[in-house]
Amino acid sequence: MESQLLAESQRVGVLFPGQGAQVVGMGQALYSQHALVRERFAEASDLLGYDLGKICFEGPAEKLNATEFSQPALFVTSIVASEVLRAEQPELFERVVATAGLSLGEYTAVCFAGGLEFADALRLVQRRGKAMQAAADEVESGMCSLLGLSLEQVETLCREVRQEGEVLAPANLLCPGNIAVSGHKSALARLEPAAVEQGAMKVVPLAVAGAFHTPLMQPAVEALREALLASSPRDTRLPVYSNVDARPHQAAGEIRDLLARQVVSPVLWESSLRQMMADGVDGFLELGTGRVLRGTLKRIDRKLPSEGFGE
Structure with a gap:
């Protein structure tokens, strides 16, 4: 990939x-x-206790979509994309000044930024x-994306649709x-x-297991706190x-x-991108599978340079 960002952007943000x-x-x-990607996948498979490459490359989709498999899969494929691109275009990475990740992608961003070793981050x-x-x-719960409505409209709909205890x-x-909503499936059906x-x-229903980024995920918080304390992150x-x-x-x-x-907190993705731009980021790289993040960028500033690598 010959990056146009090299010509157009001096302060790059990685997503x-x-x-x-x-x-x-x-x-x-x-x-x-x-070869470095094959080595990373072998390391990941040893650590996870299953063949991650087989699930990524062959599926089936139902297995890959399961939270316990999709999150390691996304983490590893994004990290290896960053490592390949860094090896091929080190001059581009000299211009990287900030990073962010969407939900699970934030763990990838922390690892990319040197806050966690690969093995610790994968664990x-x-x-x-x-x-x-x-x-x-x-609990029977899930998520869906609502396209074409404002945040105020979505908040009003949620108040009107949900019933006591939901x-x-x-x-x-x-x-x-483009706003994703989480909650009980009974409420989502009425939404x-x-x-x-x-x-x-x-x-658009989302391929996730439950109502992420809501209080329904509270049981996961303490387990995560313990794991984070044990992982010894760095600045x-x-x-x-x-x-x-x-x-x-x-x-x-x-x-x-x-x-x-x-x-258990809403993901403030649009606000994060706007803050990165306000802080001087003038171009973005999306590393890993998909084009969702570049799509969100185009809805915020169509003229801002953005590219992807690792699809």
Whole structure:
């Protein structure tokens, strides 16, 4: 890849995708072309206790979409994409000044920024996936994206649709007109027709196990806190923009606390991107599978240079 960002951008931000971006075949092209990728997949498979490459490359989709498998898969494919591109275009990485990741992708961002070693980060991601899957198994819940509505409209719909004892709330504030909602499946079922009646262009169910980024994930928080304490994160060499507050952080203690809080807090993705731009980032790289993050960027600033690598 000959990056136009080299010509157009002096201050590059690196972005990492989250759950929902996974697809059977992810990472296979890089795996076939680069020995360092094959070595990383072998290391990951040894640590995880199963053949990660087989799940990424062959599926089936139902298995890859399971939280406990999709999160390690996304983490590893994004990290190897960053390592290949860094080896091929070191001059581009001299211009990287900040990083962020969507939900699970924030763990990738912390690892990329030097806050965690690969093995420690992968163990954390595996623990996170299992903890979130366990929390999701406790209640019938899920997520969907609402396209074409404002945050105010979505918040009003959630208040009107949910019944006593139900959770239904905005969870991923991705970009103008694209907001993901999490909650009980009973409430989500009533949300879809109400959203269409309100003028939503589309309601898209997401391939996730449960109501991520809501209080329904609270059982996962303590497990994550314990794992984060055991992982010994370091201060990062680059600012990592947190999903929780859309602000840059480099101190290990702050990042550890924010990563634990993240699973029950709405993802402030649009605000994070806008803050990165306000802080001087003038071009973005999306590393790993999918194009979702570049899509959110285009809804915020169509003229801003952005590219992907590792699909």
